[in-house]
Amino acid sequence: MKLEIILGIFAFFLLGAIPFAANGQSADIANHVVINEADINPPGDDSKSISEWVEIFNPTNEEVYIGDWEIASTSVLKKTLTIPIGTSIKPGQFLTYSYQSSWFTDVAEQIELRDETGTIIDETPIINDLNNDFSSWQRVYDGFDTNTSDDWTFETSSAGSTNGKLVIEEAEEVVLVTVSTEKSNYIFGETATISGTVSKQVFVEQPTFSQETIDVIISGPNYYDTLTLYPDLNLEYEIPLKLQKVLGIYDGVYDVSVSYSSGTAQTEFSVGDEVIETTQKEAGALVISTDKESYIPGETAIIFAETSDIIEFEGLKFTVTNPGGIQIFDGTLFPSIGGVNTGVRG
Numbered sequence: 001m002k003l004e005i006i007l008g009i010f011a012f013f014l015l016g017a018i019p020f021a022a023n024g025q026s027a028d029i030a031n032h033v034v035i036n037e038a039d040i041n042p043p044g045d046d047s048k049s050i051s052e053w054v055e056i057f058n059p060t061n062e063e064v065y066i067g068d069w070e071i072a073s074t075s076v077l078k079k080t081l082t083i084p085i086g087t088s089i090k091p092g093q094f095l096t097y098s099y100q101s102s103w104f105t106d107v108a109e110q111i112e113l114r115d116e117t118g119t120i121i122d123e124t125p126i127i128n129d130l131n132n133d134f135s136s137w138q139r140v141y142d143g144f145d146t147n148t149s150d151d152w153t154f155e156t157s158s159a160g161s162t163n164g165k166l167v168i169e170e171a172e173e174v175v176l177v178t179v180s181t182e183k184s185n186y187i188f189g190e191t192a193t194i195s196g197t198v199s200k201q202v203f204v205e206q207p208t209f210s211q212e213t214i215d216v217i218i219s220g221p222n223y224y225d226t227l228t229l230y231p232d233l234n235l236e237y238e239i240p241l242k243l244q245k246v247l248g249i250y251d252g253v254y255d256v257s258v259s260y261s262s263g264t265a266q267t268e269f270s271v272g273d274e275v276i277e278t279t280q281k282e283a284g285a286l287v288i289s290t291d292k293e294s295y296i297p298g299e300t301a302i303i304f305a306e307t308s309d310i311i312e313f314e315g316l317k318f319t320v321t322n323p324g325g326i327q328i329f330d331g332t333l334f335p336s337i338g339g340v341n342t343g344v345r346g
Contacts, residue, residue, distance in 0.1 A: 024078050028294075029166060030145035033058050033066060033089060034122045039157050040104035040131040051286050052103045054081075054111060055096045055159055059143025068116040071097055075105045083154040087244035096160045106130055127148040132340040135302035150296075166294065173197055177214075177263035179256060185270050187241050192269055194218075194256055195238040198231045202261040208223060212261050220271070231260075305333065 028190035036057035046052055057066045069085045072080040083098040084182055089095055102180035104111070108127050113122040122145075127137045127253050136157035140165050142153050179196035194216070194336050214237050216227040231237050243249045251272045291302040305316060 003294050027279075028146055028296075029059050029141075029143045030122070031060060032121055033060075033064050033113065034139070034143055034145060035071075035111055035124055036142060037136050037159065037163060038104075038124060038127070039112055039126065039129070039134075039136040039159070040109050040111075041106045042157075043133055044103075047102045048238060050098050050101050050103075053096050053098045053159060054263065055090065055094055055138075056093050057142055058091055058114060061091050063088050063090050066115075069121070070114040071099075071111075072114060073104050074110045074112055075108060075299065077102075079103050094160050094162075125152055127152070129154075136160045136162045140164070144296075164184070168297075173200070175202060175261040175263035177258055177260050177265040179258040179267050180264040181256070181267060181269045183269070185272075188243055188245060188249070188271065192241045192243055192271075194241060194267075195236065196265060197256060198235050198237070198260050198263065201231065201235065214258060216258045217256060217257045219257075220251035221250040223248055223250065271312050300346060 003312050034057055036053060037055040039053055042051045042053070042086065043226060044051060056066075056071070065088050066083050067085040069082070069083045070080050072078065075274070079100055079102075081097055081103075085093075108126055108128065109124075110126050111124045111293075112120050112335050115121050124137060129137070130133065134157050135154055136159070137152055137154055138158065139145070139151055142162050144166055176199035177196065178198075179194065181195075182193050183236055198214065204210055205213055211230055213228045213230060216229070216239060218225045218227070218241065229237055229239070249271055253270045256267045256269070287306045288303065297303055305318070307316065315332040317332050321327050
């Protein structure tokens with residue numbers, strides 16, 4: 001069964017998160033030096049003071065030599081600043097430049113960043129600023145570049161400092177755990193073998209670096225026991241359990257719960273003087289995914305859900321929380337057949 005939820009992503013859903021820089025480059029972050037911000041109409045008379053400025057930013061992991069590069073106005077007088085020879089910009093560094101008075105026009109301006117050969121490395125969209133204040137045109141995030149005007153916003157200026165970092169959340173790898181017994185029914189005097197697998201080795205760093213343990217809980221009639229062990233080199237584990245009355249084993253059904261890191265699994269078996277037929281319960285599966293890994297404010301996220309079990313007249317209840325843990329949406333989804341026919345837009 002597939003269910004689809006269409007939710008409008010609120011701006012604070014992303015902006016409320018704590019930003020961090022990801023290792024490597026995001027697909028939406030430029031792989032070259034960019035014009036990151038520009039104020040073409042700061043407070044005052046631009047014809048009488050040198051106050052207009054352009055900020056460039058290096059979003060790459062390498063230092064870039066920019067000596068003899070140019071920052072150019074493309075309107076009216078086409079005034080062009082040449083960056084001094086010997087200048088380099090380090091990874092993550094901002095450099096801010098001012099030039100002559102009336103460097104830019106306030107209407108239909110476009111700024112270009114060119115290398116020493118005259119090749120255009122980056123450019124702004126066509127921008128206007130009639131406010132004569134501390135507002136500037138700036139990328140929504142440092143180095144954010146999809147080659148559309150949506151990369152830019154008109155906000156209070158932040159010359160020489162960050163516009164904000166693109167939040168890139170990496171999905172935690174799920175650890176899969178299995179557990180089973182060689183049969184579901186035993187008689188007194190037999191030995192039950194509880195065995196299973198884990199999908200990967202997991203290590204913990206606190207309080208000391210060590211391998212994660214497999215924790216097993218066995219419970220039944222007047223019986224409760226916990227066991228701790230480690231997976232072997234083949235990522236397998238096995239526990240023999242003697243089913244003797246002198247060891248506290250009674251008639252009835254016994255539940256086995258296994259946990260390892262974020263993974264869990266359950267099974268059960270019965271013990272008696274004669275075999276009692278029980279139905280082995282298998283845990284259902286639920287998979288949730290989105291159409292892509294990260295979003296910008298105003299985009300729409302598509303969330304897919306797929307489950308292995310359908311319970312008649314019952315739905316899948318869901319909630320959506322923001323990075324602060326505050327619930328911003330909830331609902332119930334019911335099975336759909338032959339495609340998606342359930343949608344909710346926030």
